[in-house]
Amino acid sequence: MRENKLISRVRTTSFKKIVSYLASNKANLGGDIYVGTEFAIGLGCLPPFSPVHDKTDLVRLDVLRVIIIKSGWCEPVINFKKYRCGPGDILFINWGVAIKEDALGRDITFDGFMMTQEYLKMIFHGRLPKRFLSPNLCFSFHMQDFELDIWSQYIRQLYSLANIQSMVNEEAMKALFGSAMAFAMSLYKSRMPQNDDMWSRSKELIEHFLYFVDQYAKTQHELDFYASKLCVSTHYLGMIVKKETGETAKAILDKALLLLIKLELRYSNKPLKVLADEFHFVTLSAFCKFFKRCAGVTASEYRTMPDNQHEGSLPLYNLEKAESKGEGPYL
Template identity: 25%
Template sequence: MAVNEPLEISLKNVLDYFIVQNNEYRFVTKDFGIVSSFMRMTSELFFIHQPYKLKEGRIVYAVSGQVTLSINLIQYTAKKGDLLLLAPNSIIEIHEFTTDFEMRMMAIQNDFIQFLNKDEVLEYYIGRRENLFLPLSEKDYEMTERYFFLIWDTVHEEVFRKEVVQSLVSALLFNISYIRKRSKADTETRHTRQEETFHRFIALVHEYCTQERNVAFYADKLCLSPRYLNTLVKNTSRQTVMEWLNQAVVIESKVLLKHSDLLVYQIADKLNFPNPSFFCKFFKKMTGMTPMEYQKS
């Protein structure tokens, strides 16, 4: 029997399905999308405390209020002026937001900006699974708004000017790169080597957790000993390597349980558990619910 893959928040399924009530706040093609008002768009797809996988990368920034969300296990609180650059295939989960929260967003398919992949920020965006959280100064925020609405106005021309939009999105990304480099030079925001290694570890967990749950595997990828990796991760995050791996597997499990028609035994196999019983015990221990209870919740 054929089964569906987990639902991804992608440009394709946004085009294929009716999931918003107010289309005037968005513009979508097969390789680019832009949303001027996420809240007024009234999406029927997003729910609190439910993980989603974003197929394409995103440029997101808050324009009012505050939101708390997790991106690939890392929790962020974003308020007006905070910008997020989300790598393709990131898993997000919104925990809470204030009643006045609003954000703008672009979704960009990799090939849309492929010719720019030598730049540092685009390497984050395309080549790595790391995400960028960048508080903007008032001046940088206003400039980002000008870029955004220039792109917004351009996509609403009578003929879609793809090359113009590509150039404007590229200019925005290069400007984000300059802001990031300036921010990184600030001693108050510079990551230590341990923090950089930790973020590389989290990116690897996000990429391999469904198949690899051995500390030695991640230590080898980072050219570290398992013991040192354990110490570094615990010192940086107050959680062990295995705790991060288990959390990642739970998130992947939730995505599959909510957004696919896979049966529990198929999910257990997909996530490399030895048998369905082991998977059910693991999920119940981590969440307090059985897989079926979560699926129906």
């Protein structure tokens, strides 16, 4: 009961806030860091979590992170569970987790990357593998030497690719990220017990909701449809989704729909009227208004953008202008 009360007061740290924190604290982070508009990669950095606010705060993350501990140790409390991580350990944190505090060893360094939920979906062309649909997924274990070596190669190659300023590298980055994520899931399946039966009803409801959104967002745009599929009221669905993920159910649905439209605009030459029909919008005007409201640009403008402006990369030295509200997100 106490956990439910705490989780309802959790605040969300966005990727934008993390970028602001990196910009204002890059001199103290050490190592090599690359930050784009949708992902960040770090080599030899410290620390993986760094709250500068009251440690009693609960912070929910809207980014996915993979962290490899290189030296030292850390003890983050994630979803009310403490994880003791040392050299050679992997810590996988999906979007939606809540972090309360973190004890850090003095010599902690790590390699790893983080990415937005939207970029993760882009990697898999809008259809996430089932395991990645689970918000709050978090796991940690010690890796064998050859597994650690593979991860080191993944992260270094990602860092090298990200620093080559070429539009051609965008698809290569997504392919390499996709391979790394598949490797993470293969490790998870081989090491971790499959205890889905022990999930709470709320978490089970969230996973089923996200699965249905993944399957039906293209043609079903109203929450009533998903509530009916889940045999709950629309109000109850919205309440549980907000509590568990920090986002409204409608926002999750709209983001999924927007991403599918972006993929069509980017990789097909279908007229907007055809897309409006395929996505079950009543009129072309409704389709265009939805896209402009959610994306900030018109569908036609988005379609004609250069590739590097769709999910472009922003070098760290250009991040000084990022807005900062004085909040220190967990890194």
